[in-house]
Amino acid sequence: MEDPTPVLELRGISKQFPGVLANDDVDFDLRRGEIHALLGENGAGKSTLMNILYGLYKPDAGEIRLNGKRVSFGSASDAIQAGVGMVHQHFMLIPVMTVAENVVLGTEPRRGGVFLDERAAERRVSEMARTFRFSVDPSALVEDIGVGQQQRVEIMKALYRNADILILDEPTAVLTPQEASDLFEILRTLRREGISIIFISHKLNEVLEIADRITVLRRGRVIETVPAAGATHEGLARAMVGRDVLLRVEKSAANPGAAILTVENLHVLDDRELETVHGLSLEVKAGEIVGIAGIDGNGQSELVEAIVGLRRPTEGRILVNGQVITRDDPKHLIEAGVGHIPEDRHRRGLVLNFTVAENLSLHEYRRPTESRFGWLWPRRMITRARKLIGDYDVRGGGPNTTAGSLSGGNQQKVVIAREIESEPDVLVAAQPTRGLDVGAIEYVHRRLVQARDAGKGVLLVSLELEEIRSLSDRILVIYEGRIVGEYTPEASEEELGLAMTGGKRGEEVPA
């Protein structure tokens, strides 16, 4: 079982941060030419471990062995020297430079010791691109190429510096499914060429698809290291979160009441002033979850923004409880009973520099419970926050913790707590589980079902078909800005997929 000479060994790594034991006696090894996945929830200690390996943090205990020799990296450049390359989730590229320039940056081939030898740079980069089958044009500007290609540039940067160990930090988070499968193709090529890869992820599917071995981290500790062959979803999920995850949402039959949200013949323009919602109509009743299924870019974002008042529709009507709110601003919509879990929680859902208490009060601060005549009572804010933190199980900080320092799942709990507690009649949830780990996803789903059972209408917009199918009581498929069909949750994935890609035009939903 034990490979005689792993290229990399981490032994007994521990790292203590104030208040958190981020890594606790972690053992990890990497064999030549294997893809070893590091799987764990957000906050499990994956990134800490990799930052230690990459020389960004110093471990409190433990040792790193590279090809059997003990090493200690004081900085990232030490790690690069030793052949360890890391591709971060956020790319470190210069948009106005070409692919080749970005790849060679810092170790440029020079002419006369001073001038960049552009031709040599491009030649070397295209050689490399050929060897590893990257299809990237070395002379293209980075700002002109897609995200998937940019990621390849990052990988090439590492390889150009002779990395034979490659760390990929959540590489698929920014990719479309097609780009992700292209990436996997590249990773397989790299593996054949003898490159060893550490693949950090919290997504079970892709880990099972690409990895040779899987190490599961939970709360800073290694739970298990298993070969990918023979590992199961359920087993890995249990190891990750420490309990059986309800992969199916448990809910009773819906008991829909009167219509709460009505959208009639809505037309909306996007940022480029192109119409992306063309005469869309839909209805959400009290006590039901209506799911909008569709492929990204079919008008979902604009539809949501129009409903919550962030974007003015050019035509059509929106009614909440029979009251027309079509061109109102967000403040009045909130008062009219529209709750909103925004698609982008960093940009819209939270003020990251505000404390948790302040974020929980982003609606409440103007209500008499927390202010009167413009006078604010921060203590009430904090008391209320303390209660909500308990009720919604927000972990990782108290009322005075900065929201930006919470993990993604806990940030989303703050958003959900705020929106549900402001007692909306209809809750618009846009991509509510994007980027969250299994435990947090389950939590969000349960809360949405609870909101429904409490008689609220829920409009769920998600790109995750699985999520739509398991949560919704009715499914509407959106395609090119129109609702092209209504389905029951029992509809098959094929049927929905066909409608989402415009393959079948279902009957228009009556307004």
Next chain:
Amino acid sequence: MSEPAETPEAQVPERVPFAQRYALWQRSGGIATPLATAILAFVMGGMVVLATGHNPLQTYRSIFDGSGLNWLFPWVSGAARDTAATDLQETGLLMIPLILTGLAVAFAFRCGLFNIGGQGQYIVGIVTGTQMGVWLGSVPGPVHVFIAIAAATLAGGLWGGIAGFLRATVGAHEVISTIMLNWIAIWVGTYLIGFGGPLQDHSQPGVPVSREIAPDAHLHVFWGNPFLQGLDIGFFIALAMLVVYWLLIQRTTLGFEVRAVGFSPEAARTAGMGVARNYFLAMAISGAFAGMAGALDILGWQFRLDVTTIQIASQMAFTGIAVALLGRNTAVGTLLGAVLFAALINGTSTANLDPNVFPPQLAGNLTRIIQGLVVLFIGADVLILYVWNLRRKVKIRRQPPAAPAPVAE
């Protein structure tokens, strides 16, 4: 303290963007960073003194004595104590406009705006305050004072509000518009009290000054000689404004919105706050602080307005930027920053600095060097952050919406 005192609980977030780490560091750094900034500026200033062949320690000691802060030492007695008292009163007088123009910068900063227009807002305030002091001679003293201060505050607020309004409605950048409004204020003010101007003192047509304000509009001098620029109650008004500032920011829904907009306009808008409205209000309130500074200067010790004040002395409002930056836009910080710069300016003035230690005509430049270094050091932080954010913004704009994160089923 105007910042919540607790350091953020030791959370070790994975992959926190630089901007957030910076914000966290700023908050948790507490007083350490501004202190380090000031010390560094003083050390470099000291090297300049050394380069001119003088003793830096002696020079700083002499500046300290010149500011009158040695009055606080009980062992200073006799004639030295009397001199120190007069010097300290003068330093106190300088603190008044520095506190208020500092707040004018700080408040806008909290809303994510950079108010460079303190000078113009101060001028509008001082012209209005002067004229109110000249007029209304028959109104009883306290009411007269109140009206003059209120009118100047309002005028400053309107002047700042113009920049806020332009930002809110057509998106004109407040840095540009406030600089332009400064020039408008300078030249309109110069015209009004200049030769033949409508508000000039017609009894002495050869001098570009306003008429003198009514005696009952003078602010009460509580320390020192009222005829030799003793310290007036404007000092307490300025201190009270620090409290008002703190209350506005921390204890009102307005301050809550201003801070939310300052940190994240998009999240504030989503939460139902009027971003444009807050831009306008923040600039107007900022301008009001600076306008009030003008009134307190004229009612406290100047009593009549001259063109030099409008054109030259008003530049003191730019020192307000250094005060706010060093004070990290907090009330207590602004107070400390104002003490520092008032003491420096007064301590290096020709009248107060011992010429045997360091030539005062050079010392004024030393103050400017230190002020410049403070802004530079702090500005460099802000600049780094700005460039970083810009880079991220560019990237976000370029990226297509992130791909669906496949749910681990």
